[in-house]
Amino acid sequence: MVYKYDLEDKVLLAVDCIIFGFDEEDLKILLIKRDFEPQKGNWSLMGGFLQKKENLDQAANRILYHLTGINDIYLEQLYTFSEVDRDPAERTISTAYYALINAKDHENVLSSDFSAKWFSISDFPDLIFDHPEMIEKAMKRLRRRVSTKPIGFELLPEKFTMRQLQKLYEAILGTPLDKRNFINKINSLDILVKLDEKDMSSSRKGSYLYKFDTEKYQQKISEGFSFKL
């Protein structure tokens, strides 16, 4: 790294968050309506600026917490966007993060205090700057990641049915999956616990609830197991 630099080359480093949620059948993203200039009134991803005293992960967490009241969620750095004129007002670079949240369990937190709103991934409003590109990249990353890491569970409530899990994977991957093959595959991974409890909301018969078994998963990982769906 060369140490001759020009103070003029210092830049503002922003962090923008693509926040994914899942509700019934639909993958969603959380957007906010800007109540400040520029682009006031337009929809945008949640963002803020990196501060001197924090790293990017911390900045992403801070921004998410301030704008949604939610803490301790899955966050992963995506990509750093740096087109010279991406922000027409000022030279800013933005590192995008994507987050997975269990929308159900945070419904109240996300209430009116915050000007955030969920939109279907297949139907959201025009966004400022390069935010659509960020979402596209996040979607691709999520699609890849979800078949090699058990992060899908972050989008579901703690207890979920096999059908919900399948719908989630179908929504993320954008393709229908065979019910029996899906269940067989999931069961063969042996990282869920089947509860003695049923969800009665979707049928008369009811369907068993499952939980992701974090300890078991960690145990298997340490034994060389690799999640592959």
Add this chain to the structure above:
Amino acid sequence: MVYKYDLEDKVLLAVDCIIFGFDEEDLKILLIKRDFEPQKGNWSLMGGFLQKKENLDQAANRILYHLTGINDIYLEQLYTFSEVDRDPAERTISTAYYALINAKDHENVLSSDFSAKWFSISDFPDLIFDHPEMIEKAMKRLRRRVSTKPIGFELLPEKFTMRQLQKLYEAILGTPLDKRNFINKINSLDILVKLDEKDMSSSRKGSYLYKFDTEKYQQKISEGFSFKL
């Protein structure tokens, strides 16, 4: 993105490049000996600072060109490193890129003018800052990427033997591969052209040279083909 910011939060954004090469049996990285403070005399990745008038891809290309004289090579953004004290002297954020170059064809360019030197990926000197972490991450990314995109060819001369290609994959993946299975797999992809020319340097019999067929590959991609090795 919130537009209240503090000018104090402006940062220096560096770009550091992990440059991979391949020589015979060994995957290598190109490092430079710093001839300036701080950390003068220590080895480091090639780096520089993002300038106001360019984006990160352009910065990475510029830095690579200035430090090696090489242009037009495969470059991919890796990750942005932002620990507060990663550079003890000054707050800098660094976006790492990795590059793949065909070391053979650039031997002369990389000659004495530049203080760069190749090191085996399995035996390189201590590096400054978080550069070892960058290399580790680049290595992981390369390993994944190489089985879904035909970027391995970037590391080989234009004409290469099947054996060279296999050795390359073995070096990247860190595992031995079965000769026949490997060749069968590659041939089934149908993206190479077998030349009428042999490389006589490795055996009395000689081994056929192949070329990656970019047009054919692009054609197949546009027809929905997906490279999977």
Add this chain to the structure above:
DNA sequence: TTGTTAAGTGTAATAAAAACATTTCAAATA
């Protein structure tokens, strides 16, 4: 002509993925 060295080649066995239809349960209703 014989030896040496790496190149070139195909098939069988195993494992993984995909296709596919019927039965079960619990509540609602006749």
Add this chain to the structure above:
DNA sequence: TATTTGAAATGTTTTTATTACACTTAACAA
């Protein structure tokens, strides 16, 4: 209380992909 209803639960067969494996060939050297 018997019957209907609608989603849940469940295994097997077929197809495809992956892995394992060994001998022959070409060219030059001795």
